Amino acid sequence: MIEALEKIQDFNLTQLEELAADIRQQIISVCLKNGGHLGASLGTVEIALALHRHFRSPAEPIIWDVGHQAYAHKLLTGRWSRFDTLRKFGGLSGFLSRAESEHDVFGAGHSSTSLSAAIAAAWTRRKTQSWTAAVIGDGGLTAGLALEALQQVRGLELGPLLFVINDNQMSISPNVGATPALLGGGRAAEYFDALGIDYVGPMDGHDLGQLLGFLEGLRKNYLGRPVALHVLTQKGRGYEPAEENPSGYHGISPLISGALPPSADLKKPKPLSYSEVFARQVCEWARRDPKVVAITAAMPEGTGLSLFAQEFPERFFDVGIAESHAITFAAGLAAQGWKPVVSIYSTFLQRGIDQLIHDVALQKLGVIIAVDRAGLVGPDGPTHHGSFDIAYTKMIPGAHVYAPASEASLKEIFVQLEARGIPDGPVFIRFPRGSAPLVLSENLFDDGEGCYWLQTGPLARTRGPGFNGTLASTKTWDPGVETLVISVGHSLPKVLKALGRMPDAFQALLVHVETIKPLSKKLLGLASNANSPRRVIVIEEGIRSGGFGESFASAWAERSSVSGDLPRFKLIAYPDRATPHGGLAEIDREAEVDEDTILRALGGV
Numbered sequence: 001m002i003e004a005l006e007k008i009q010d011f012n013l014t015q016l017e018e019l020a021a022d023i024r025q026q027i028i029s030v031c032l033k034n035g036g037h038l039g040a041s042l043g044t045v046e047i048a049l050a051l052h053r054h055f056r057s058p059a060e061p062i063i064w065d066v067g068h069q070a071y072a073h074k075l076l077t078g079r080w081s082r083f084d085t086l087r088k089f090g091g092l093s094g095f096l097s098r099a100e101s102e103h104d105v106f107g108a109g110h111s112s113t114s115l116s117a118a119i120a121a122a123w124t125r126r127k128t129q130s131w132t133a134a135v136i137g138d139g140g141l142t143a144g145l146a147l148e149a150l151q152q153v154r155g156l157e158l159g160p161l162l163f164v165i166n167d168n169q170m171s172i173s174p175n176v177g178a179t180p181a182l183l184g185g186g187r188a189a190e191y192f193d194a195l196g197i198d199y200v201g202p203m204d205g206h207d208l209g210q211l212l213g214f215l216e217g218l219r220k221n222y223l224g225r226p227v228a229l230h231v232l233t234q235k236g237r238g239y240e241p242a243e244e245n246p247s248g249y250h251g252i253s254p255l256i257s258g259a260l261p262p263s264a265d266l267k268k269p270k271p272l273s274y275s276e277v278f279a280r281q282v283c284e285w286a287r288r289d290p291k292v293v294a295i296t297a298a299m300p301e302g303t304g305l306s307l308f309a310q311e312f313p314e315r316f317f318d319v320g321i322a323e324s325h326a327i328t329f330a331a332g333l334a335a336q337g338w339k340p341v342v343s344i345y346s347t348f349l350q351r352g353i354d355q356l357i358h359d360v361a362l363q364k365l366g367v368i369i370a371v372d373r374a375g376l377v378g379p380d381g382p383t384h385h386g387s388f389d390i391a392y393t394k395m396i397p398g399a400h401v402y403a404p405a406s407e408a409s410l411k412e413i414f415v416q417l418e419a420r421g422i423p424d425g426p427v428f429i430r431f432p433r434g435s436a437p438l439v440l441s442e443n444l445f446d447d448g449e450g451c452y453w454l455q456t457g458p459l460a461r462t463r464g465p466g467f468n469g470t471l472a473s474t475k476t477w478d479p480g481v482e483t484l485v486i487s488v489g490h491s492l493p494k495v496l497k498a499l500g501r502m503p504d505a506f507q508a509l510l511v512h513v514e515t516i517k518p519l520s521k522k523l524l525g526l527a528s529n530a531n532s533p534r535r536v537i538v539i540e541e542g543i544r545s546g547g548f549g550e551s552f553a554s555a556w557a558e559r560s561s562v563s564g565d566l567p568r569f570k571l572i573a574y575p576d577r578a579t580p581h582g583g584l585a586e587i588d589r590e591a592e593v594d595e596d597t598i599l600r601a602l603g604g605v
């Protein structure tokens with residue numbers, strides 16, 4: 001175990017190589033227990049050791065791209081003894097965080113920010129001999145953001161600056177586009193030279209002696225131009241299963257104990273994930289309609305679209321880590337009469353907001369966007385939670401925003417899109433990570449506008465096989481009911497559980513919203529009802545600011561301004577701050593969006 005960086009300054013090469021082996025061992029054992037980005041971090045152990053041995057972090061910043069490959073950096077910068085808390089609630093972040101360590105000079109989680117941040121750091125050191133280093137992967141280099149940074153370098157006055165290009169030929173899946181040819185085709189020196197950057201490489205990124213020798217020479221012989229050091233590394237280095245399956249071991253879940261589940265459970269069909277249901281549905285549509293195309297931004301496996309890629313390789317596009325381009329490319333296809341379906345995780349779609357507004361919505365182009373991993377994602381934490389998409393999709397003029405809460409609902413959206421055609425403008429379909437319940441409760445009454453209604457209480461309650469077996473009701477409701485509970489999208493299971501824990505006498509009207517925009521007129525109509533509810537509770541898996549609840553409350557206030565009598569509103573949504581990482585149940589509780597919080601809001605204990 002090594003807690004102080006100073007120590008490695010005295011190590012000889014053999015000691016450093018032994019330390020590399022210890023670091024690998026530590027990364028493997030913690031990742032197998034806690035889950036994490038095993039493969040990427042095993043590939044950068046020597047890079048981290050060489051950079052920390054040579055540069056004086058944090059005065060000489062070492063800025064990592066994404067941060068998923070920076071575990072060795074964490075271990076070397078005072079976090080070894082806490083490393084077993086990685087990705088756990090209250091423990092170390094799985095990415096980089098300025099709050100966690102002064103050595104995490106620039107936080108990360110999303111890709112391709114390191115070059116911009118490093119150029120900025122080097123500009124502030126332009127009158128000094130103090131170095132700045134950035135480490136970026138070959139995948140990270142596919143992003144417009146990284147290319148924009150590179151093209152700014154020429155002509156800038158900068159302090160000594162090193163870009164380490166960590167080339168393992170992999171993004172999460174094999175890398176795409178021109179970048180592999182650029183790095184592997186012998187033209188890299190010419191390319192970087194044109195950018196005003198000296199190029200060195202390719203060098204074996206696991207040869208610690210060579211890396212250290214290079215860095216020593218670099219400090220002595222620096223010529224005043226930024227340097228790109230191109231190193232070749234192997235994803236998963238030192239752990240055979242990860243070396244053999246780098247894509248599968250890019251990020252792993254905690255290893256489940258060897259015990260098999262009871263045989264009855266083994267026979268049960270495993271519910272499909274929302275992503276799988278989505279991908280299958282797009283494939284089915286594409287079989288009937290040759291104009292359907294699918295687009296991913298470097299996530300063919302995670303989005304399920306690898307299925308589409310296998311069946312329709314000529315209609316499938318992996319554009320690299322280029323979410324904004326993915327959206328404009330889709331808009332371009334729509335402008336030519338094609339039917340683009342893009343799937344991007346909620347958190348990464350944040351990169352495409354202008355393209356959604358400027359290219360898709362304002363031009364009224366029909367583009368379907370699956371917003372995968374919507375809601376809290378757990379151990380990946382604040383950089384990855386799908387918190388903002390309800391707010392940033394709902395605000396877009398002409399958008400349709402759907403939040404299906406079952407396999408059946410998700411399929412039905414595609415049936416309708418195929419039958420009626422894609423409406424003008426963006427069509428968002430948001431769904432969470434994980435498995436999709438097969439159907440909604442048959443007790444929910446469809447209002448024909450994307451909302452499902454259910455009344456609980458003595459009028460209606462019959463304990464029966466409702467959703468989760470906890471709640472059932474008739475299909476009628478009393479318009480004068482006191483409490484209106486609005487559940488948005490995938491919040492439904494926990495809302496139903498909380499309602500199921502209320503006393504039998506408790507009377508409420510539940511409206512489950514699957515169409516966030518346009519909003520059901522019947523639902524809003526309750527506001528102008530003479531006996532409108534006295535209490536409205538909204539539960540959503542998204543940020544409070546600008547979320548469904550806030551805009552619903554303001555629309556309600558406008559409607560009910562005639563009577564001047566407003567109900568009490570309670571919004572249960574993610575607070576206006578970063579939600580931490582950890583187990584889903586823990587962070588749900590921390591953010592106060594869990595079942596118990598809903599129960600308390602209903603008035604139960």
Ligand SMILES: Cc1ncc(C[n+]2csc(CCOP(=O)(O)OP(=O)(O)O)c2C)c(N)n1
Nearest residue numbers: 040109110111137138139140170171172298
């Ligand atoms: C904006 C954004 N899109 C997608 C991702 C998901 N993602 C995490 S790592 C990664 C691949 C990065 O490849 P590379 O930079 O080559 O690093 P490697 O994992 O190969 O070390 C992707 C696509 C992300 N973090 N940020």
